Amino acid sequence: MVKIGVLALQGAVQEHVKSLKAPEAEIVIVKRVDQLDDLDGLVFPGGESTTMRRLVDKYDFFEPLQKFAQAKKPIFGTCAGLILMANHIVHETTGHLQMVNMDVERNAFGRQRESFETRLSVKGVGEDVEAVFIRAPLIRNVGEDVDVLATYDGEIVAACQGHLLACSFHPELTDDTRFHQYFVQMVRESKETADDTLAVT
């Protein structure tokens, strides 16, 4: 049994809960810091990154979230969630939670009228993955330790750094649950490894 949380400060939370549903997986909505303790994995949903950051600070989530990542527990961020995870944001002085070695540009495609949907090949996840881009960010650069999972028009739109997974689009807005199920599997494997380590020590 694994327990996966969806950070519910603002944004499309229920859609993630629906897409994460899997056998032997409990999905919980996270509004308070103390809920992080017994989670095996966490999702940062899409929404408005500036709003989420303000609420992260207001409710003292900042350090606990960084510690969650340092504890090697898997995190999956979509759109605004990806922005929260990036080390650096183009045109801004500092990143938010600074977990993933990547430079991200907000609203990289333009305004809402430029938002679109398409199908992408995502490494490890599958072909023809439905991808809805809404005022989406782009990953402009990644460090050597970051694996590029998908590109659109030559630009990086999904990446993975060890246990940290991020994409610019919204798999949660579609009925295609492959990306979320890929993450659930990451959480399962991470928990098994952690349990093994615990057994050895």
Next chain:
Amino acid sequence: MADRGTDRVKRGMAEMQKGGVIMDVVNAEQAKIAEEAGAVAVMALERVPADIRAAGGVARMADPTIVEEVMNAVSIPVMAKARIGHIVEAKVLESLGVDYIDESEVLTPADEVYHLDKSEYTVPFVCGARDLGEAMRRVGEGASMLRTKGEPGTGNIVEAVRHMRMVQSELKKISGMSKDELMTEAKNLGAPYELLLDIKETGKLPVVNFAAGGIATPSDASLMMQLGADGVFVGSGIFKSDHPDKFARAIVEATTHYQDYDLIGRLSRGLGTAMQGIEISNLDPSERMQDRGW
């Protein structure tokens, strides 16, 4: 292949606003205060509804200079209002690049019979509704987001409560109906049959539904969330209060943690005076904005 302006892209944009507060602003300075306070979007206007009410006369789309000023000032989405049925105002706002258009009863209607065919646009639309029939007529025309009409610019929550309760109770009724009852219900509500069928199958509205029209305090925002709103619009409630910055922050927090009454109690302390309210029964029928639209 990239498809723009699809239902998923337009409705998805509203999904990302859930649990958030959208604030009316009239200039760049107010837009920045709203963004700093944690608004998920701003509505760029020439006047907030309370001032539109006070000024009287015909209320129209804002001067594009104001809309552009707000768009340049913040990185969160910017919405703007067009008059009901005013095809050209809506097209102008779309070409300006606003992220959402509100076909709004706060402005003076341009067409007494027809709302816009919102499916024709790449930009998504939000529309007001007092009941499920009105809500589904707007979705049928292509609205990607709904809100209660409430009674804008009054600082009085009673109408928004009425409209939210009405939509929620009709929603429950439809969910519990058998399929053979739906066509008659569609006729009674004046709602497209296919949309009612969709509600019966999913148990929820096909688009996000926010509360609007009379929210003036953190408790008002929390109340609307408890009644089933996905988020709230605050029009005059922020910049007509004594301390806009404090009110804005408190309303954002009360919307996120709408069931945390200790927190809402703390948020409500020392906020200063909320906007001056108006008793609905004192409004002349011609001043009732919610009766505009059909």
